[in-house]
Structures are given as structure tokens and as C-alpha cells.
Amino acid sequence: MLVKPGNSYCGEHANQEPCLPNDDSSNWAALRVPCPLDGKHTVLKSKLATHLTKCAAQPTKRPDYCQEGINIPQPRTETTIDKPLTIGGIEDERLMAVIGKVERVYVQTVHGKITTKILCHEALTEELTQSFYGPSVLKHLKQNASLLGLLEKSNLLQDDSIFVEFGSGRGLLTYWLTQAVPNANKCDFILVDRASHRHKFDNKLREKKEFSIERIRTDIQDLCLPNVPAIQSSDKGVVGVSKHLCGAATDLTLRACQQLEQGRLKGLMIALCCHHRCVWNLFAGCSYLQDLGFLAEEFSLLCGLTSWAICGSGKPRNTKDKEVNVSEGVSDLPDVNPFDCRYDRLELPRERREFIGLKVKRIFDIARANYVTKTLGLKAELFFYCHPDISPENLEKMKSVIFLAFFCGIALSLASVQPKPKDETVCSMCRLVMALLTDAISNPENEQDVIDFVYSLCPIVMPNNTVECEYMISTYGDDLLHFIVDMELSAEDICTTLTACP
């Protein structure tokens, strides 16, 4: 606003002018009152009513689907935590006692309960063969392909569905969902993220105006799912999806889904990440952890232990950060670990710490899966759904311990429908290819040669079905090598373990 000649303030702030006797401007200032919406500026008293209708400080009405803190549970008064425990702040003895508890609980509740399902979806088959993609893009595409494969296997890629992507980022998963469902124009797609992202994939789709796509910018803690217009205005089934939903956002999402009326939620698939960002008051698996003997005050310590899983690689920090940023969030460990002497004393070398971190993550996942089964009326299952980056170091780990090989991600896939019966063709093909492979592997120069060799068998073994044969090798190839090398399994055992056969 302009400042009147001779005045120090603009009209809006004119009542702050010093009052001079018989001065016109002070009389003028006296006619102004502070705006009731924002006392930092003033308005002419006579124009107040009109001003209030257009004042910039007017509160913007939030849509009905945003209700502050609706998914934040009541604080657990019985477990108020005075001083959260941290790795650096507790005595050695207490640290080792909690680690002991983690080891016991892991064997008791997790070991052998998580299966590996690295799948693919035909919507991405062509994209995955594009030679111009670098390893990082390919990695994300493969993750999306596997997640879509899991959705398909759970009968969740169906018309007349509303797909909600939580923590959607740029919306790549939704983009591929629109390509993977039978008729995207019969579905609705909703993307939820609290941040504003540039170069969103849904922009491309919206331009085409073929599908119903809505992006909601809100924190999931405020999301009132039943009030989202597409959900409110129809009775289509809702399917929740997410790839890399950080820490507490997963718990908030579970609570958001709980608001839907019974039977409305058809399925939920969440690829979990950033366990170090979980929060006790939001965590969905608290009762489960407490039943297993963990104390509320130990939760922050457990979160700290999960960062051992992604930070103990021993690689230089730059490389480490790059990887962590992609799928697991950022860690703040310094280059030189000040706890190294302590870890030597406690016999906690890097490898062991990594295992402990992974075990805590899986305990958290099982605790949440348990919550889902109890509260959402869905059968919850956990799957390892993708490989880590193939680097010499990871290959080493894959050979020694199967479960460590897939630590880059884990999907929490929940479906209310029964999986399809096993396909006989896939099973017999699996057995045939495995038998040939077991022979070929007796003296391999390297693993890739063996895989290439098996690919070359497809036209001979399956002349009428080479595409499916190759698809199966690309899906199961890496897995089966490690089973064969490490466990000396038969072709039959391998196919059962890989779930290709009943």
C-alpha cells in the first residue's frame, strides 16, 4: 500500500502514526481499527465489513478430508516416557540386555515367517528392457514391477477400485498402476503426500484427461479418508498402496484406513522404510512389542538399533548416503564411528550390528502386520519383494545368509482375498528349468554366465512359450542360484521354496 505524503506508514498501518494535536492525518488514523483477522494491519472502521470478505488473512477453509490430527491416537498415559533411551546414553549392560531380547524375540516371532516374492508385472516388461535407463531408475522400476506383481497375485488389480497411494512422492507407482489395471478409466487414483513435488508423473496422466486422478497435499496424520470426494461419492472398493512409506507415516496410514467403513478396504500394500523414524505414540504395534517383553522406554533405543542395518556397511560416507537416500532415508552417522572401541569391547562388530538392526526392523514389521490382522480385517503377510543392488559385497552376503540378501526393502502386503491356485504350467516349467540349471551350475565361471546359459535354453525347452520361460528366469534366476549353491537343494525343493509349485 502507498504511504501518504508526510506520513511514515501506509493506510493499513496508519493508526501507528504518532498522534499530533490538530493533525488531519491523526484524525484519519483514529478512524482505522486493527483487522480482527490479523491485528498487524488496520482498516477503515466504515469499510470493515467489506474488508473482512476479501482480507488476505482470511483463514482458508480446509477441505472436509483434512482434519487436524485425526489419525494421531490418544497418548498412552500409562506409558509416559520420561527419558527415552539412546544407544550412546545407556550402560553397556542394558544395551546388551536389549540386544539379547531382540535376538530371542526374532527367533520366536520372525524367523521363517517372511517369504521372498520377487515378481514382475507385464505392464513394465517393455520398460525394463530400455537400454538408456541407469541402475537407479531401473532399480525403482523393478521395485514397482514387483509390487504390481504382488498386487496382481492378491487379485487387487481390478476395475471399479479406488487406489490411494500414500506418501506418493512423484507418483511413479500410481503411474504404473494406471497401466496395469484392466481399465484405468473405471478406477479412481488418489495420491497423498505432504510435500509438493516437481515433475510429478500424475501431471502427464491428468493432461490426457482419461482417468480420474486426484492429488491431495496433506500430512497423513490429518487425512480423513472417508471424506475424500471419490471415496465419499461411490461405493467402489479401496486399495491402499505405498512404496517406501517412512517410519511413522506407515502407522498413520494404518489408522487412516481404519476409518473406512467395514468391508470397504479391499487390500493394502506398503513397502516399508525408515524404521528409525518410528515414534512410540504413533506406532501401531506397541501392544505386540509390550507383550513380547519390550518396554515403552526401550522403543527409541530399538529405533536407533534399526539404523545399524543400513549404516554398518563400512563404505565411505558419500556412497553410503546415496544408497540410504534412495530407499531408506538419511542417517546421521559420522565418518569415524566414535563407538568403535565400545563395539570392540562388547564384541559387536559391524556385521553383527547389521544383523541386529535388520532383526529389529523385521520385529517392527511383524508387530504392525499383527495390528493390521487384528484391526483392519485383512490377512497380513510380509514378503521380501526386491533384491538389494548387486554389488560384490552384497553377493557375498547373499551367499552366506539368504535373509540378509533382501534388506533393501520389504513389502507389507495385505489382501482380503485368497491367492489364486498354483498354476501347473509354471510349476512344471520351473522344475524343468531348475533341473537343467542344477546340472549347468556344477562348474560355472560366474553366476551371470549360468543365467545367460539358462536363457539360451528357453527356445529349445519351451519353443512355444519363450516369453514366459524368460520371464520366469528373470523373476527367479538370482534367487535360485543362491539356493542351489548354498543349500544344495533339489529342483523340486527349489520350486516349492520359490512358490512356483505347491
Ligand SMILES: C[S@@+](CC[C@H](N)C(=O)[O-])C[C@H]1O[C@@H](n2cnc3c(N)ncnc32)[C@H](O)[C@@H]1O
Ligand atoms: C521415501 S519417499 C517415497 C516417495 C515415493 N513413494 C517413491 O517411492 O519414490 C516418502 C514420501 O512420503 C512422504 N511422507 C512422509 N511422511 C508423510 C506424512 N506423514 N504424510 C504425508 N506424506 C508423507 C514424503 O513427503 C515423501 O514424498
Ligand SMILES: [Zn+2]
Ligand atoms: Zn485484514
Ligand SMILES: [Zn+2]
Ligand atoms: Zn523413508
